[in-house]
Amino acid sequence: MDPKPLLLVTGGSRGIGAATARLAAAQGWDLAINYARDEAAAEAVADEVRTLGRRALTLCADVADEGQVRAMFATLDRQLQDGGGLLAGLVNNAGVVDVAARVDEMSGARLQRMFAINVFGTMLCAREAVRRMSQRHGGAGGAIVNLSSVASTLGSPGQYVDYAAAKGAVDVFTVGLAREVAAEGVRVNAVRPGVIDTEIHASGGQPGRAFRLAPTLPMQRPGRADEVAQAIVWLLSPAASYTTGAVLDVSGGR
Secondary structure, eight states: OOOOEEEEETTTTSHHHHHHHHHHHHTTOEEEEEESSOHHHHHHHHHHHHHTTOOEEEEEOOTTOHHHHHHHHHHHHHHHHHHOOEEEEEEEOOOOOOOOOOGGGOOHHHHHHHHIIIIIHHHHHHHHHHHHHOGGGTOOOEEEEEEOOTHHHHOOTTTOHHHHHHHHHHHHHHHHHHHHHGGGTEEEEEEEEOSBOSTHHHHTTOTTHHHHSGGGSTTSSOBOHHHHHHHHHHHHSGGGTTOOSOEEEESTTO
């Protein structure tokens, strides 16, 4: 019997990550759900996955910390060896924003945190996934989807220029890595959400931001996490077998 494909979702305890875990489970994936702090929320998502008849693991790690990323993948390796399965997908969803500010008001610590989580975390997790998926390393192939943002095309002046710049780096990384591993059985794509109704706005001090911006959006409403998850899970699937290096906007026309 072929090993069951397993998908690792970073930042999978809430928002787009949790929606992706639920949808992927419904479409036949086993799940590994990464979280940084909220174990209870991650376990709640894992329980939902199990009710769909799929295996679910929870893995605590701060993706900005290389040692924790290495340890997370080592734990995943052991879990897969013990219970069967094969890492076949990675969704780099973990990310942060900060309070609205101009660049000339931003501290170095803020910039370090923004890039450590949104950029370096994405790159570190992708590196570990490629080491396991790539045919060059004896793997069976797989798919990686990075979470970017339409902010990378807009710049977010007066709000989150640092966040926009970090997501611009994710876009470039996606294209470069996709071309680097295209002949090794690994596809790499990105999804660029627009204004989505998730908890990330509250973490930036603006819990009502998604609906406040609704009148300025072409579709006159914010998106939902499950709408973004649909695009992510499609990019992971065999239906996207000839798609790599793509950056797909899920932004309601923004």
